[in-house]
Amino acid sequence: MKSKGFVIHQHGGSDVLQWQDVDLPELGANDVLVRHTAIGINFIDIYFRQGLYPMTLPGRLGIEAAGVVEAVGSGVSQFSAGDRVAYCKGGLGSYAEAHIVAENCLIPVPDDIDDETAAAVLLKGLTAAYLLYKTAPLQAGANILIQAAAGGVGTLLSQWAKHLGAYVIGTVGSEEKAVLAKANGCDETILYDQQDVAEEVRRLTGGKGVEVVFDSVGAATCEASLNSLAKRGLFVSFGNASGPVEAIAPLTLLQKGSVFMTRPGLADYIEDRAEMLELSGLLFAAIREGHVKVSINQRYGLKDAAKAQDDLAQRLTTGSSILLP
Template identity: 55%
Template sequence: MTTTHAIRFDQHGGPEVLQWREQELADPGPGQVLLRQEAIGLNFIDVYHRTGLYPQPLPGSLGGEAAGVIEAVGPGVEGFAVGDRVGYCTGAPGAYAQRRVVPVAPLIKLPDDIAFEVAAASLLKGLTAYYLLHRTRALKAGDVALFHAAAGGVGLIAGQMARSLGATLIGTAGSAAKCALALENGYAHAIDYVQDDFVTRVKDLTAGRGVPVVYDSIGRDTWERSLACLQPFGLMVSFGNASGAVPPIKLTDLAAAGSLYVTRPTLGTHMADPVVKQQMADALFALIRSGQVKIHINQRYPLAEAAQAHRDLEARKTIGSTVLLP
């Protein structure tokens, strides 16, 4: 048995439900490892789990992204050994912990030149940006797209990734400072949605045509206006619900707007094949190593102060990536 501390909650609700508790861990079983976590990623999906938008059994735990060192391996584990540096960004919640027992299936091997904080800040966000721009709607040189939350963790990586592809991204953000940050990170245009109507600005920037694809993690507040930004046969990529769940879709609205397409992809689906998972991670590490993608870790919180990190995240006070440190 191993003693550790972790964030737990007994009921869904606001950040105040999060509690710092001591807990006992059993030894790793077949196909499992004991991981000492060095850095943990903060992501909006953690809020969905805490509030119950994405329900899970109670008492609950949070977090799907972390990086650390394997301290023990269970029976039958192959390909991983004590001392290996690994990270993960899929699987059951529970990353908000100093140590945890995890199955090897979601683990990704980390190169020695990728720091733990960088891995914890980039695996979920970077691989999300990768599957959006490379696999869901593969952008190429000359393509134009709209990307909401351009100054967020996924958004800043997506902007740099699009620039490396030669594609043009139009971003939206909630302040002049965030728009400036987006422009510094690969966006060709940045729209302050507090000051400007982004539909009008997108149409102005595209000579009235609109864009062939919108990447939207905001959800309810931007849904209808995002559809209005699409040109005929355009693709709406909904990959988050930061403002709340998307309202029910009427297929006739998609027809009337120009035979539009809608998809709701997930990272887990794209990484279900372990070979593809490591290939995607290696491609992300190569972009980081080359300097084409820089990971902006702008907030660090002690893990025990996860509630404050959630408050700041929901208030949209955070910029770029945030890590929790055990």
């Protein structure tokens, strides 16, 4: 089976993405052929391209998409041709017209969720779901800090955390993004390039600090995140947009107020299919009930994936971005 898609033969900048014919393997008994209708763009795609995360070369990029089932293997029981599905695990290769995905990696898309929304929100939304319901379950009235609050995950986290009753402080890179962050649930915003983040957090919380920091930025914000925590607070470092965080000595956590630190990843929260469907159910319900609104602020043709990645890396985007075959 043939499909058009992107392949990289070496790690590097966005110029290593090559659009070409790709050979799809024969369907295994438990495999599903998905014809893509919309494809999600995420920082993890850039990490794989750069070599921060390991992959086999030559290889394909992309882990998230929505589409329609075109064919199923002989042992598939949960899906049939014509079903609408989405996925954000199951192997690299979503930057293409079609992809073969294992049955247990697919999530049925409800009738009231359109394909673009599913592709734009699944990975980021499942990330927000596990962070808020599994990693750091919030109590109403909790003070939290979200680094990069106008970004893809940040926008969802802000809305959802506000619905759960948190006092939400978000960091942003511009006045325009501050307006966006406040429209999406942030009670207060901090311009991280112009203000001392930890100092502002202390001011906004009466000197106490926040119970939880959600930080997807990494190296550039780690120190500010730690310094913003209340005693026995939790630093959730879940991304590396500015590069990986350097090693932190355990004694540092004591010196910051007996704080906790965790570095979770989505894969460990959706490895079990039942838990993946539980989290996707929470996500789709939050969208359905209006607690979470998905803002698709950038749409690119599939062949423009390199530009899409560059815009994301340069922080020129807000909300979610998608590729359209």
